[in-house]
Amino acid sequence: MSNRFVSIWFRYLRTDWFTIRSPHLKDTPVVLSAPVHGRMIITGTNTLAESKGIERGMALADARAILPHLEVFNDIPDLPERLLRKLAEWCIRFSPIVAIDSPDGLLIDATGCSHLWGGDDQYAEAITKKLNARGYHVRVAMADTIGVAWGMARFGKESLIITAENHPSAFMSLPPEGLRIEDEISERLHKLGLHTVSEFINMPRSSLLRRFGKEFMTRLDMALGAEIEMMQPVIPLEPYQQRLPCLEPIVTLTGIEIALQQLLETLCGRLQEEQKGLRSAVFVCYRVDGKVERVNISTSRPSRNVNHLFKLFGEKLSGIEPDLGIELFVLSAPKVEEHLPAQESMWKSLGGLKDSRLSELVDRLTNRIGLNAVQRYLPDEHYWPERSFRQATSLSEEPTANYQVGKVRPLQLLRTPEVIEVTAPIPDYPPMLFRYKNKVHQIVKADGPERIEQEWWIQGGQHRDYYRVEDEEGNRYWIFRLGHYHDKTYRWFLHGFFA
Amino acid sequence: MASASKSDIISTLRDDILRIEGFKRPVLSGSSSNLGLFKNAFPNATFPTGCIHEFLSEKPEDLAATAGFVVGLLSNLMGEQGTCLWISTARKIFPPALKSFGLEPEQFIFIDLKNEKEVQWAMNEALRCKAITAVVGELTDIAFNDSRRLQLAVDQSEVTGFVIRYRNKHNNHSTASVSRWKITPRMSEAIDDLPGVGFPTWHVELLRVRNGKPTTWQVQWREGKFVPLEREVFEIKERKRQWG
Numbered sequence: 001m002s003n004r005f006v007s008i009w010f011r012y013l014r015t016d017w018f019t020i021r022s023p024h025l026k027d028t029p030v031v032l033s034a035p036v037h038g039r040m041i042i043t044g045t046n047t048l049a050e051s052k053g054i055e056r057g058m059a060l061a062d063a064r065a066i067l068p069h070l071e072v073f074n075d076i077p078d079l080p081e082r083l084l085r086k087l088a089e090w091c092i093r094f095s096p097i098v099a100i101d102s103p104d105g106l107l108i109d110a111t112g113c114s115h116l117w118g119g120d121d122q123y124a125e126a127i128t129k130k131l132n133a134r135g136y137h138v139r140v141a142m143a144d145t146i147g148v149a150w151g152m153a154r155f156g157k158e159s160l161i162i163t164a165e166n167h168p169s170a171f172m173s174l175p176p177e178g179l180r181i182e183d184e185i186s187e188r189l190h191k192l193g194l195h196t197v198s199e200f201i202n203m204p205r206s207s208l209l210r211r212f213g214k215e216f217m218t219r220l221d222m223a224l225g226a227e228i229e230m231m232q233p234v235i236p237l238e239p240y241q242q243r244l245p246c247l248e249p250i251v252t253l254t255g256i257e258i259a260l261q262q263l264l265e266t267l268c269g270r271l272q273e274e275q276k277g278l279r280s281a282v283f284v285c286y287r288v289d290g291k292v293e294r295v296n297i298s299t300s301r302p303s304r305n306v307n308h309l310f311k312l313f314g315e316k317l318s319g320i321e322p323d324l325g326i327e328l329f330v331l332s333a334p335k336v337e338e339h340l341p342a343q344e345s346m347w348k349s350l351g352g353l354k355d356s357r358l359s360e361l362v363d364r365l366t367n368r369i370g371l372n373a374v375q376r377y378l379p380d381e382h383y384w385p386e387r388s389f390r391q392a393t394s395l396s397e398e399p400t401a402n403y404q405v406g407k408v409r410p411l412q413l414l415r416t417p418e419v420i421e422v423t424a425p426i427p428d429y430p431p432m433l434f435r436y437k438n439k440v441h442q443i444v445k446a447d448g449p450e451r452i453e454q455e456w457w458i459q460g461g462q463h464r465d466y467y468r469v470e471d472e473e474g475n476r477y478w479i480f481r482l483g484h485y486h487d488k489t490y491r492w493f494l495h496g497f498f499a
Numbered sequence: 500m501a502s503a504s505k506s507d508i509i510s511t512l513r514d515d516i517l518r519i520e521g522f523k524r525p526v527l528s529g530s531s532s533n534l535g536l537f538k539n540a541f542p543n544a545t546f547p548t549g550c551i552h553e554f555l556s557e558k559p560e561d562l563a564a565t566a567g568f569v570v571g572l573l574s575n576l577m578g579e580q581g582t583c584l585w586i587s588t589a590r591k592i593f594p595p596a597l598k599s600f601g602l603e604p605e606q607f608i609f610i611d612l613k614n615e616k617e618v619q620w621a622m623n624e625a626l627r628c629k630a631i632t633a634v635v636g637e638l639t640d641i642a643f644n645d646s647r648r649l650q651l652a653v654d655q656s657e658v659t660g661f662v663i664r665y666r667n668k669h670n671n672h673s674t675a676s677v678s679r680w681k682i683t684p685r686m687s688e689a690i691d692d693l694p695g696v697g698f699p700t701w702h703v704e705l706l707r708v709r710n711g712k713p714t715t716w717q718v719q720w721r722e723g724k725f726v727p728l729e730r731e732v733f734e735i736k737e738r739k740r741q742w743g
Contacts, residue, residue: 356630357630360628361624364624365610373611374610375611376607377594377605389594389604403595403598403604409599410593410596411570411592412566412596413591413592413596445689445695445697468696470696472686473560473684474686474700475684496591497563498563498696498699499564499567499699
């Protein structure tokens with residue numbers, strides 16, 4: 001299949017934008033002006049102003065002389081770039097590859113796209129109609145190379161849809177400016193009486209190269225298709241992406257579910273072939289009114305199980321607002337990892353952390369209640385109790401350190417230690433009694449002290465002297481004194497409960 | 500002859516009833532061998548797995564003791580491959596301490612939720628997952644219908660569920676759980692007559708068990724096992740201590 005490219009020329013991009021914002025400008029001549037070397041120079045015009053002979057580069061004063069009731073606006077310097085970027089993103093509905101063609105156009109790689117609209121003519125017509133409806137004056141041309149499409153959009157006279165057979169003749173009829181070359185070179189060509197490509201294309205390459213330079217030859221080759229031209233898509237291509245355009249806008253949940261199911265099946269089929277599984281996926285719905293709805297999911301382990309992924313999405317689908325309808329669904333997997341089939345069949349009956357059913361359960365839980373709610377801990381090499389463990393990044397992460405098992409630790413630790421009142425006989429002796437939540441506990445047995453110092457490179461502060469104590473009822477506590485006894489600034493805290 | 504067949508019929512019927520009530524015939528008796536201490540209180544003389552156990556606790560100290568007892572049970576159930584989900588709204592478990600109960604903290608997945616409703620939902624989901632060994636849920640209360648739902652979830656998956664009802668004033672209404680326990684801490688015994696705090700020691704009450712007999716034990720967690728405290732020896736030592 002040959003490549004097909006669409007070039008869109010926004011002839012009055014800036015003035016169109018002003019007209020869209022204030023519709024009453026539709027029937028008045030509008031120009032945009034910007035100061036250049038101390039003079040106000042016209043940088044953009046609309047159709048009406050242009051028909052009266054006002055052109056770009058003219059001084060504003062001259063234009064005022066021609067048309068006294070001219071509407072003048074100050075030009076916004078980066079307006080075209082911003083507008084084109086937005087329009088390019090909007091045009092993603094026509095093809096995944098859309099590029100900005102500065103200063104006033106867009107390029108679309110339409111290879112294999114137009115049949116979804118019923119043919120090249122309908123495809124170009126759809127683009128024109130939709131952009132016209134938004135209020136932009138456009139010329140849309142379609143050809144086998146970017147060069148010809150660009151030239152035809154700006155200088156084409158008859159049909160702008162160039163089929164493969166018409167390609168040479170359309171190319172021949174282009175003026176030199178249609179080749180995207182420097183103004184100076186095209187002017188020189190005109191001076192030499194070469195007004196269309198056909199008049200110089202048969203000249204020897206060596207003499208063309210000598211007279212007009214290398215750039216000129218590259219442009220010529222690009223238009224002919226002899227040299228490949230690269231495009232810079234506005235949205236980088238997702239390698240794992242599936243698209244589903246709809247003939248009729250979808251408004252029901254059932255419709256969305258069918259679309260999702262279909263997309264998941266094709267995507268997972270592809271992942272299956274490549275022995276991969278996805279870690280995160282985005283389901284994007286493009287609405288008729290230009291808004292975009294999206295749903296994200298992530299998994300704790302690479303997965304390509306359609307049912308499981310569908311369930312993960314399922315809980316969030318009801319949040320999508322179809323409004324007037326959705327015309328395009330895109331499912332992409334930004335994060336994909338190796339997933340060998342051996343992993344699945346192993347230990348089916350045994351369970352454990354490697355089991356896919358467990359990771360699917362964890363996915364369901366995180367999907368509904370958030371990523372931070374589900375935690376697994378691994379040892380970390382710190383003595384400070386709060387830092388002696390860290391969160392694992394995944395279900396399969398293996399511990400890299402060991403827990404210190406020499407000292408007894410309480411089964412339950414308070415998030416923040418609670419202040420208690422303590423009576424202790426002499427320094428370094430365990431306390432005799434303490435008061436916690438208005439209840440006095442007589443200490444019968446005690447172990448300690450166990451001093452734990454602050455890690456000064458992480459956090460400053462005083463050390464803790466821990467005691468393991470048991471009261472007369474058999475309750476066991478972990479209490480500590482913060483700071484030295486003789487400093488008189490120490491305080492006592494309850495930090496945990498032993499089983 | 501006729502009477503023999505009649506008793507056969509009755510014993511199979513009894514088995515059927517037990518099965519319907521949530522007690523399954525043991526498949527792997529080896530895995531819960533350390534729980535032999537408690538087995539005689541249960542029908543079939545086996546500690547029931549694949550069902551819901553319920554624990555009552557009021558004070559934070561009781562909660563710690565209950566958690567200790569549950570972790571002790573888990574260490575007998577989980578083995579090397581097992582995993583456990585610990586679901587709660589205000590979790591206080593200190594992962595490194597699980598090590599002293601012979602468990603790997605990596606095998607635990609902790610789920611911290613905002614409210615009881617979410618805890619019940621998460622428990623329901625988790626109990627259906629055959630890949631995990633046990634689920635522990637901390638709740639203040641559970642309605643009969645909700646407990647029935649949990650019991651139905653484990654019927655298919657063989658996962659053992661532990662529901663800890665914490666700080667609840669109306670603790671006494673009935674639920675569909677197979678058993679109801681109450682664990683309170685009790686004075687530890689000195690190790691080799693040395694001063695200091697001894698092994699974790701609990702007063703374990705099995706308040707209610709379907710078709711079994713409620714019992715109480717004085718239990719110590721010692722060297723990775725439940726060890727019963729011999730009451731008389733304990734009392735003598737207590738008295739000695741009091742007399743000085």
